[in-house]
Amino acid sequence: MSNRPNAPPAHSLGQKTFALDGREVDLLHYIHSRPDIKQLRGSPQKVVSAIDEYHTKFNPLINVGSVKGAFVTNLIAERKPSVMIELGGYVGYSAILFGDAIRANGGKRFLSIEKNPEAAAVANQLVDLAGLRDTVRVLVGASDEVLRELVGDRKEIAQVEMIFIDHWQKLYQPDLWLLEELDVLVPGKSVLLADNVIMPGAPEYLEWVQATTRQKRELVKKLDVGSLTPNPNLVYETSVSEFDTDFGKDGIAVTRVVGKESV
Numbered sequence: 001m002s003n004r005p006n007a008p009p010a011h012s013l014g015q016k017t018f019a020l021d022g023r024e025v026d027l028l029h030y031i032h033s034r035p036d037i038k039q040l041r042g043s044p045q046k047v048v049s050a051i052d053e054y055h056t057k058f059n060p061l062i063n064v065g066s067v068k069g070a071f072v073t074n075l076i077a078e079r080k081p082s083v084m085i086e087l088g089g090y091v092g093y094s095a096i097l098f099g100d101a102i103r104a105n106g107g108k109r110f111l112s113i114e115k116n117p118e119a120a121a122v123a124n125q126l127v128d129l130a131g132l133r134d135t136v137r138v139l140v141g142a143s144d145e146v147l148r149e150l151v152g153d154r155k156e157i158a159q160v161e162m163i164f165i166d167h168w169q170k171l172y173q174p175d176l177w178l179l180e181e182l183d184v185l186v187p188g189k190s191v192l193l194a195d196n197v198i199m200p201g202a203p204e205y206l207e208w209v210q211a212t213t214r215q216k217r218e219l220v221k222k223l224d225v226g227s228l229t230p231n232p233n234l235v236y237e238t239s240v241s242e243f244d245t246d247f248g249k250d251g252i253a254v255t256r257v258v259g260k261e262s263v
């Protein structure tokens, strides 16, 4: 039996819906009706700026945004992963920004997992427009199912180099447990970046990545892990960087896998 919570049908604050309500397709119409559409072709930076413009002038979008985006692209330039995975692709803003950085730093692939087929279709269009079709792949489906496929059936991922976790905060911890179970987190190599850990916040995830192995061995006895098999013996080092964003103060947790205890 799965203990995965069901994500709300749309991102909403009280009665106010602010994503996955049609604005994503509207964004596509906006981009294609711009007088500079020809200049956007093949330019990841210009496509990202056009998405930013839509966000500022028309409807806010739940993209990582330029401030946190620059923080992640700097980490990509520093670590130079060959393959990077993202959980929650939305309209492809981060996939374009980070896919471009992966390509610029000699990497091969950015795999963006997105559950909502309409958002994924918009992302695919924009990735294509940005000229990143050879680097970025948008995979439609729930994060846990696609991760299992990538590691198991398709044998595409043997080790996680860098992963950007940005789908739904309640799933951060179970999806990390899944990565632990799949044995793809490698000491000295894997880096996990989790967005929105201050707003809306991901307290269960933060508790896990900030705990010692000893604390995690105790925690795992108390928590409902469903059918998952977390590995409390992986040693993590986590820092949270804070940013002022359009929506308020937020943070990205950077977790480095630094060791594995044998018990």
Ligand SMILES: C[S@@+](CC[C@H](N)C(=O)[O-])C[C@H]1O[C@@H](n2cnc3c(N)ncnc32)[C@H](O)[C@@H]1O
Residues within 6 Å of the ligand: 007, 062, 063, 064, 065, 086, 087, 088, 089, 090, 091, 092, 093, 094, 095, 113, 114, 115, 116, 119, 141, 142, 143, 144, 166, 167, 168, 171
């Ligand atoms: C905050 S947005 C991602 C923003 C994107 N990373 C960016 O910065 O441009 C969250 C996305 O996660 C998707 N999502 C929610 N639950 C998911 C799941 N279980 N698997 C994959 N995607 C999911 C939502 O449909 C939404 O598009």
